[in-house]
Amino acid sequence: MALQFIFGPSGSGKSYYIYNKIIQESMENPDRQYLVLVPEQFTMQTQKELVMLHPRKGIMNIDVLSFERLAFRVLEETGALSQELLEETGKSMVLRKVAQEKKGELKLLGSKMNKQGYVSQLKSMVSELRQYEIGAEDLDRLLEDIKEKPELFYKLKDIQTLYKGFFDYLEGKFITQEEILDVLAQRAEQSEKLRDSTVVLDGYTGFTPIQIQVLEKLLKICRQVYIPLTVGRGEDPYRLGSPYGLFYLTRQTVHKLCKLAEETKTSWSETWIPGKGEKYQGRFQEKGALDHLERNIFRKNGKPYGGGEKAVFIREALNPQEEMEETACRIRHMVRKKGYRFGDFALVTGDMEVYAPAARRAFEKYQIPCFIDEKHSLFMNPFVEYIRSAVDMVVEGFSYESVFRFLRCGLTDITEEEMDRLENYVIAMGIRGFARWDQEWVRSYRGEDPEECVKLNPVRQKLVDMWRPFGESLKDPQGTVKTCCQALYRFICENHIEKKLKTYEEGFAAGGDMALAKEYSQIYRIVMDLLDKLVEVLGEERVRPGAFKEILEAGLSEAKVGVIPPAADQVLVGDMERTRLKDIKVLFFAGVNEGKIPKEKNGSKILSDLNREELEGPLEKMGLALAPTAREELYTQKFYLYLNLTKPSREVYLTYSRLNSSGDMLSPSYLVNQVEKFFPKARELEEVPLYTESPQGAVEQVARELGGRQEKTKVFQELYTWLLKEKEWKPWADRLVETAYYVNPQDAIGKAVAQVLYGTELENSATRLEQFARCACSHFLTYGLVLRDRVRYQFTMADLGTLLHNSLDLFARKLREQGLLWTQLEDGERDRLAEACVDQVVAQAGESVLLSSARNAYTVKRAKRMVKRTVWALQFQLRQGRFLPALTEWAFGPWDNISSLDLRISPEEILHLTGRIDRIDLCREDGKVYVKVIDYKSGNTQLDPVKMYYGLQLQLALYLNAAVELEQRRFPKEKIVPAGIFYYNIKDPMLNREDVKDPEHADREILKKLKMDGLAGGEPGILERLDKDLALRKSVESLAVPVKYTAKGTLAGNSKVADQEQFSTIMNYVNYKAREIGQEILGGNVEVNPFAYQKESACDYCPYRNVCGFDEKIPGYSFRRLGTCKPEEIWEKMKAALKKVSTGEEE
8 A cells, every 4th residue: 555646846747647657557457446536527628638648549447536426436336325415406405494494593694594695605614514524513512612702603503503404304314415425435445446446636736624534545445546746846845834835735735645644554655747857848848938937936036037938928908808809819819820729728717707708708709619617507597587486476476576577588478569568557557466467457557558458368367377276386385395396397397398498499509509509408407307306305394485485496596507618629718726727828817806816715605714713723622624714715826826827838828907897996916916027028918909800800990990080090991991892791881981970860751751640630739849849859759659658657746746736626626616715715624625635636546556655645645735835825826916716727629619729830731739727817807807827837847938939838828828719708898918827836845944033924935935937917907916915016026926026116127027018929929839830740850959948958858868869979969059038039039030920021
């Protein structure tokens, strides 16, 4: 029995030496057994290497195994176990089950069990304890030693509870992968396969305590054990030395193995590669750059490289994607120019999560075949999501989220269009819960076809009928894990999921996406195996749907699919620790940034590094240990970095980014400085323009130059000419030029199309005309194409405005019905009536969103307060004057035959103005009828003559036209006098308590804030009728209308008034403007022409901002900037426009 170490630096040929040695021995001793033990992920590659080295290209008496596979071989020989092996998925499910049962006992960890990934961390913790041979009794002793540290004590107590519960559940039924090595150690001496065999342990940098136990048995029964270990030239592997040394991991392993050899009375020897006096025949050119890197990296006395070979390079990129694009470009260049094969390259990183997808995109762009060495999680696969969402529909009671997650998986027989319409209806109507889904839908939502719910009911019924049997089975109070799995299996089979997955697989294969095709070919079997495992492990356990969901998701989260490399000649992309690199010539080490190199520690994070340090002393007294802390692994990772950097035989590139994908600053890793210290010229490398190595790179270069203003380069001319000649890429070149020199077209859909959309009789509200004046394109998208935001079952500011308007209308109607006057109402009676009106409006809404939440119920209270405040202010304003409300919410249109509302555009075309006036107040005195029009607004609208001139505020003046003609019809013998047009902004203003002197002062301040805004008739007789206080005419400010007198008895400059001539001008002008806008609409104008005025523009809050393409940087796009003018100037402009029409200068 003998142990032989094979020592040598990385790249010296240790594996090559020992493989050739055992191949030679195996040929000389065909009856003897040879075993090569390597880490699990290296088994296939090692088999391939041995076959390639073997003269006969076959290894009949050489087996390549991992420790776990060796255990199964021994069990096959010595007799199977009575327990079943519990794999990683099964462990997660059992741990979830145990956590549910022990939830009441868990002080710290119980609340974290539902966090995604936490069960996986707990599983890692259990595995670590088992690998390091720490049992539940050892945890008892540990707990005694840490009683003075409450946080750590309760955390470890929870770990012990779960650890003990886990193994109690498994006892007699299952065995874990960690325990299988215990069995191997127990049965090794019974194995004839192991006895007198030769064993090689290659690819290990150290061994866990349980692996040491197995090695102890191997040393006793095997003829020879070879262990290649990496150590620097001139290093003493038997001296333990500092734990911070580069080769400490090797020395520690040698120390343990020598101690084990002494205990088993095994002799040991050593072989050095190269041996003393032997010529170096390793991976690197002797005394070359990579040889210098191996001899000096991470050494205290390292020296800068003085040779002429350039083989070590450092490259900085902007971000990870650019890093990968430059790498792909360089690989393509080296293959094209230097004769490399793709298989000569490898790319490793410490951050596969970021760099794997970036590499996939870049290599696809540069048409580089690559294999990404990672196991892909299936948790977001549509089939897995189909299962999870179906179970969530039970657990969450048919919630909106679970239902549409289920439908959007693409595995139901409901079409995309049906899903979209279904989702619109559910969102708009607030459909929640199975009961609402299980009853016929009869109501339609605002703006939708009343027949829509009739069309949707068959789709709704199909979904309910599909899901009902499964849902009822899962909700069975006597249900077990087995019955739940059976129900899920039936649900999957009844909906033909296997067939649908096969169709997807064939589609991906036909499209050349072999990775997805492989995933879809395996996913059904993986899920079925998982259900079988669930039944096998937990079958008779009773569960409620929520508990079943947690156990199922714990298993699904562990489901992964590995992909076998589909081709030989491809770039290998992998993790710096997990991926084995063999026979590569060029290595790209990506993401060499702080925080990624050294790589963050994986595994369980339940015990922090501080926790581990606190446990180190007590564990050492017990002769036990845990896995290294992150700080300890920092030095271990230097060794792994050393191994990676010395894998290529010709060149190594270190690349890092300045920014991450979110745009945050990154710093280079310390490794960059280390390498640059030994290779000061590492940043001097040949520039390879991206555009030289792929057509897409050429397209991007052309796009960059087209986007700039500088003179086009010769490179641009050559690339553009090449793109034009290539059939596949010519459309790209054409589109680039079209985009670069794009000018905003003067959009018009033409008169014929406009007539199809709108007809020849155009019914338009003032609001619609104003929207056209804001932007013609916005009007077209809203009223021509009838685009609109999705209706949602929620209470918006627009809904609040509707509630307030309807409540005020009801208030006025009730006053009329009861024969009451606004001015005569008592305060209490007014407030009670206001509240009752709000309640009635809410009640009339039926299944109102206002009753769906406490937040919305508060909104109702707020609405009551605002309505009470509003009717209080309106009552005050009416009491101040001599006007009384005559009409409220008066709807007008073609049916009224009001001539001022029917505007002839052409002999064939007419514009009918429609609208609804919130309130018309009248004052009949002295043979005259004074008319006041009021519009309620729930914002803070101010009347601006400039906006009126440009058509942005036509509403009040058009309403005045309609009201004047209506009243003239009612009172044909009396003169109708426009007295004012006003906005009343509904709000509930607040005052600063410190500014309030007394209640009367407070009321005045509030009334100032609630004063109407607009235009009042400027004649004194009108002003006195609007507010009696204005009869004083000196030093008085109205609290009802925007009018103020100075001490001299003149109107203040900020008073908003217009005399009768000006009112006549306004009323005529708005009709002219409305006709002009009507002509534009029927003429087909859909131009993107937003207005801009002061700090406001048509693009503010526009829902089509990302649709229209408006951009001031593009020629032809610009705002219509409206200049500011004084009211007097506006009246003159209006007169001038009307004069042009009357004299025929303008049609």
